Amino acid sequence: MSADCPTDFHSAAHLTGNDKLADEMKPYRDFGDFLSEHFDCKVQKISINAGFTCPNRDGTKGRGGCTYCNNRTFNPDYCATGLSVTEQLERGKHFFARKYPHMKYLAYFQAYTNTYAEIAELKAMYEEALVVDDVEGLIIGTRPDCVPDSLLDYLQELSLRTFVLVEYGAESSNDKTLQKINRGHLWGDTVDAVMRTHRRGILCGLHLILGLPDEDETDFMATAKAVATLPVDTLKLHQLQLVKGTPLAHQVAEKEVTVRSWTADEYIDVCIEFLRRLPRRIAVERFVSQSPAELLIAPQWGLKNYEFTNRLNRRIAGLGVVQGDMS
Ligand code: SF4
Numbered sequence: 161m162s163a164d165c166p167t168d169f170h171s172a173a174h175l176t177g178n179d180k181l182a183d184e185m186k187p188y189r190d191f192g193d194f195l196s197e198h199f200d201c202k203v204q205k206i207s208i209n210a211g212f213t214c215p216n217r218d219g220t221k222g223r224g225g226c227t228y229c230n231n232r233t234f235n236p237d238y239c240a241t242g243l244s245v246t247e248q249l250e251r252g253k254h255f256f257a258r259k260y261p262h263m264k265y266l267a268y269f270q271a272y273t274n275t276y277a278e279i280a281e282l283k284a285m286y287e288e289a290l291v292v293d294d295v296e297g298l299i300i301g302t303r304p305d306c307v308p309d310s311l312l313d314y315l316q317e318l319s320l321r322t323f324v325l326v327e328y329g330a331e332s333s334n335d336k337t338l339q340k341i342n343r344g345h346l347w348g349d350t351v352d353a354v355m356r357t358h359r360r361g362i363l364c365g366l367h368l369i370l371g372l373p374d375e376d377e378t379d380f381m382a383t384a385k386a387v388a389t390l391p392v393d394t395l396k397l398h399q400l401q402l403v404k405g406t407p408l409a410h411q412v413a414e415k416e417v418t419v420r421s422w423t424a425d426e427y428i429d430v431c432i433e434f435l436r437r438l439p440r441r442i443a444v445e446r447f448v449s450q451s452p453a454e455l456l457i458a459p460q461w462g463l464k465n466y467e468f469t470n471r472l473n474r475r476i477a478g479l480g481v482v483q484g485d486m487s
Pocket residue numbers: 161162214215216217224225226229230231271272273303329
């Protein structure tokens with residue numbers, strides 16, 4: 161369900177003593193640092209659309225979905241629905257292996273809610289991915305209210321033999337916001353899911369959106385502080401994207417809610433303040449997502465992910481602040 165398509169390469173060679181020193185001096189811990197603690201080689205995520213649906217669309221949790229969501233923004237071309245998990249992975253591998261023949265891969269179950277099925281069906285899909293050559297583990301994107309104990313018990317067993325990271329779409333710690341965006345769960349569901357996942361020794365990530373309707377800096381920093389109390393391993397931050405055809409686009413046009421209109425530099429400053437409140441044990445995977453240009457209403461920053469990250473890196477270096485210095 162996380163609405164992004166990570167295609168960044170992550171060098172994951174083991175750290176040397178000097179590398180560790182360099183890591184300690186980096187302003188924040190990134191996803192490459194996290195992966196290097198788990199892999200001796202380069203690893204690349206391959207996004208999969210396994211044909212799941214979403215309980216916030218089919219009536220189980222709600223109808224209409226989250227107000228900002230348009231699932232057409234989710235997937236790259238190689239993971240078109242209709243292809244098997246194996247076919248999507250092979251296509252993804254072919255795409256990346258042209259440049260990096262020795263790359264290993266993580267199967268990223270990304271589109272919609274990737275734990276929303278009977279356990280037998282989930283096991284079959286996850287294990288199909290794991291028998292594909294060079295696939296070294298799973299990343300499973302889901303909602304915090306869609307992980308029964310029975311599934312986590314299975315993932316606990318699986319994580320003893322392979323890399324497993326469960327990524328929850330939390331979006332905000334503010335329950336009023338979560339209700340406003342028709343999220344269908346509250347912050348307490350995120351806390352509960354994270355604790356049940358962590359207690360089983362399974363790696364756990366969160367996905368958050370900055371700039372949700374009517375939120376301001378006070379709300380963003382409250383979410384940062386709430387996340388800092390949780391045993392999460394990774395975090396993705398995204399700017400709210402106003403996408404055509406969504407209920408949110410309609411609400412904004414009708415002036416029913418207000419969303420932030422900010423420049424990339426203003427958003428960067430908020431990301432940095434957020435980072436300062438996060439303990440260093442949490443690796444930050446990304447700060448922005450990019451919806452297809454033909455669907456995006458705002459913000460129109462015209463920056464690729466790496467350009468945005470470079471700009472943030474320059475800004476945080478210039479400020480001389482680091483992740484966790486206010487946690
Ligand atoms: S949970 Fe929300 S964001 Fe995720 S697929 Fe469903 S409607 Fe979209």
